[in-house]
Amino acid sequence: MKEKIQKKLSDSKAARWTALFIVSFTMMCGYFLTDVMSPLENLLTTKGKVVYFTDDTSMPADTLVAKVRLFSAANMLSEPDLTVEKLGAGAKMQYQEQVNGQQVTVEKTISSVARGEGWSSTEYGFFSGAYGLINVFLLMLFFGGVILDKMGIRFTGTMSSGLMLVGALIKWYALSTDFGDAQLFGMNMQVALASVGFAIFGMGAEITGITVSKVIVKWFAGKELALAMGLQVAMARIGTALALAVSLPVARMMGNVSYPVLFGAIVLCTGFVSYLVYCMMDRKEDASAEAVRMESGQEKEEGFKMSDLKQIFCSRGFWLINLLCLMFYAGVFPFLKFATKLMIYKYDVPESFAGLIPALLPFGTILLTPVFGSLYDRIGRGATLMIIGSFMLTAVHVLFALPVMNYWWFAVVVMIVLGIAFSLVPSAMWPSVPKIIPMKQLGSAYAIIFYIQNIGLTTVPWLIGWVIEHFATLRNEAGVITGYDYTAPMVIFAIFGVCAIVIAMLLRAEDAKKHYGLEEANMKK
Numbered sequence: 001m002k003e004k005i006q007k008k009l010s011d012s013k014a015a016r017w018t019a020l021f022i023v024s025f026t027m028m029c030g031y032f033l034t035d036v037m038s039p040l041e042n043l044l045t046t047k048g049k050v051v052y053f054t055d056d057t058s059m060p061a062d063t064l065v066a067k068v069r070l071f072s073a074a075n076m077l078s079e080p081d082l083t084v085e086k087l088g089a090g091a092k093m094q095y096q097e098q099v100n101g102q103q104v105t106v107e108k109t110i111s112s113v114a115r116g117e118g119w120s121s122t123e124y125g126f127f128s129g130a131y132g133l134i135n136v137f138l139l140m141l142f143f144g145g146v147i148l149d150k151m152g153i154r155f156t157g158t159m160s161s162g163l164m165l166v167g168a169l170i171k172w173y174a175l176s177t178d179f180g181d182a183q184l185f186g187m188n189m190q191v192a193l194a195s196v197g198f199a200i201f202g203m204g205a206e207i208t209g210i211t212v213s214k215v216i217v218k219w220f221a222g223k224e225l226a227l228a229m230g231l232q233v234a235m236a237r238i239g240t241a242l243a244l245a246v247s248l249p250v251a252r253m254m255g256n257v258s259y260p261v262l263f264g265a266i267v268l269c270t271g272f273v274s275y276l277v278y279c280m281m282d283r284k285e286d287a288s289a290e291a292v293r294m295e296s297g298q299e300k301e302e303g304f305k306m307s308d309l310k311q312i313f314c315s316r317g318f319w320l321i322n323l324l325c326l327m328f329y330a331g332v333f334p335f336l337k338f339a340t341k342l343m344i345y346k347y348d349v350p351e352s353f354a355g356l357i358p359a360l361l362p363f364g365t366i367l368l369t370p371v372f373g374s375l376y377d378r379i380g381r382g383a384t385l386m387i388i389g390s391f392m393l394t395a396v397h398v399l400f401a402l403p404v405m406n407y408w409w410f411a412v413v414v415m416i417v418l419g420i421a422f423s424l425v426p427s428a429m430w431p432s433v434p435k436i437i438p439m440k441q442l443g444s445a446y447a448i449i450f451y452i453q454n455i456g457l458t459t460v461p462w463l464i465g466w467v468i469e470h471f472a473t474l475r476n477e478a479g480v481i482t483g484y485d486y487t488a489p490m491v492i493f494a495i496f497g498v499c500a501i502v503i504a505m506l507l508r509a510e511d512a513k514k515h516y517g518l519e520e521a522n523m524k525k
């Protein structure tokens with residue numbers, strides 16, 4: 001009689017791809033919430049209500065009311081019964097405007113009215129960077145990695161996806177409440193509370209991120225690892241793309257910036273439940289792995305020890321990956337937070353379409369990240385892919401910084417190139433980590449990389465928000481904002497790109513010396 005050979009659950013193709021899909025879904029929900037506020041920058045930084053017209057233009061509500069009143073008086077029409085509160089969808093407005101030096105009568109129909117929150121650019125920058133606040137300053141991401149290696153995938157992932165949900169609810173509460181002039185921590189109460197919520201969410205999102213990375217290595221090591229990581233990132237990008245595309249229309253339709261966040265919180269509930277489903281699969285995988293080990297008489301793998309951290313810290317290749325991750329991601333995610341407003345003011349894109357151009361970036365990566373991942377699996381050249389991606393990132397920011405070519409189609413082309421760069425580097429960088437660091441220290445290794453990366457994700461939006469307020473905001477003599485000059489912030493982003501190129505080259509040199517195998521294929525033939 002043939003003896004039944006024990007197999008691990010992860011040896012089944014269907015099982016491992018199902019596991020990947022479930023955890024990637026949780027992550028996708030997290031990414032949706034991370035970027036849901038980015039297209040709302042213009043609305044958040046406008047004081048009072050904003051009126052949107054059917055021709056895709058917009059105007060502060062009080063300016064509109066004043067213009068309509070002036071028009072009625074000048075044309076001896078009866079005083080309109082109009083206040084900011086009475087403006088509503090479907091109403092027709094008439095007022096006069098200077099067009100090419102001539103006074104013309106404009107008639108517009110209101111499509112929606114939404115409440116602006118009156119934040120400053122610095123406050124918006126602070127809020128955007130708050131994502132990494134607890135991770136960086138309370139070292140929670142670092143401890144998250146240790147918790148992951150000590151307590152395991154099921155405990156850590158459940159805890160962290162629960163934290164995402166709690167943070168999202170706090171953020172929603174802050175944005176849906178009018179706190180008047182109340183202050184917290186010496187700042188506007190709404191900004192402070194929304195930032196606290198975002199910081200708790202960010203802690204959960206990042207710990208979930210390292211947990212999911214470990215899940216993928218657990219199921220795919222020696223198999224289609226880079227493809228699986230690429231697909232996970234691709235699904236995450238769907239979350240980002242949807243956030244960028246639907247957030248402003250939802251806020252406009254509902255009249256308030258809090259609704260997209262509420263929607264995100266509901267989506268996150270499903271992400272939390274899907275992680276619980278994964279936990280059941282994880283239990284089965286562990287049981288089958290244990291059965292295989294017993295049958296083959298293998299020694300039980302030694303657990304994680306704090307002293308293992310020394311091995312991680314002593315690896316030069318590991319530090320180069322850290323720095324590359326810091327610089328490359330500092331040039332992408334923080335940029336996305338400001339990209340919608342860049343499209344409005346530099347490329348003259350109507351506000352209702354402006355979020356769609358940055359949304360092209362994640363949409364492009366949805367396809368390309370798995371393609372490049374699979375390329376890396378089959379033919380290698382990981383370090384080279386990272387160098388090419390870093391070059392592209394730099395070129396993109398230099399092009400955005402140029403004061404010429406301010407056409408929307410140019411912004412679209414440049415954004416597509418950024419999408420290619422944003423597929424190349426992540427698809428090669430993340431699967432390279434297990435080539436440098438062994439499995440049992442992988443949770444801590446990813447946590448340290450995410451930790452260093454979070455320093456950039458936190459401080460770069462602060463820096464850019466401050467630079468926009470002090471060096472990029474154009475005002476007229478009365479101090480009213482008339483536009484923005486994005487040269488200075490874009491030059492800063494380009495500098496991150498140059499640093500990424502240098503580091504990626506050093507990494508390839510280090511690989512040649514230490515034979516990590518970054519230029520080799522991942523799949524064992």
Ligand SMILES: NCCCC[C@H](NC(=O)[C@@H](N)CCCCN)C(=O)O
Nearest residue numbers: 034209213229233236333426430450
């Ligand atoms: N296997 C690792 C995949 C990481 C994907 C990577 N995510 C991050 O680096 C996160 N720490 C930051 C996410 C910020 C959310 N917008 C990615 O390329 O998304």
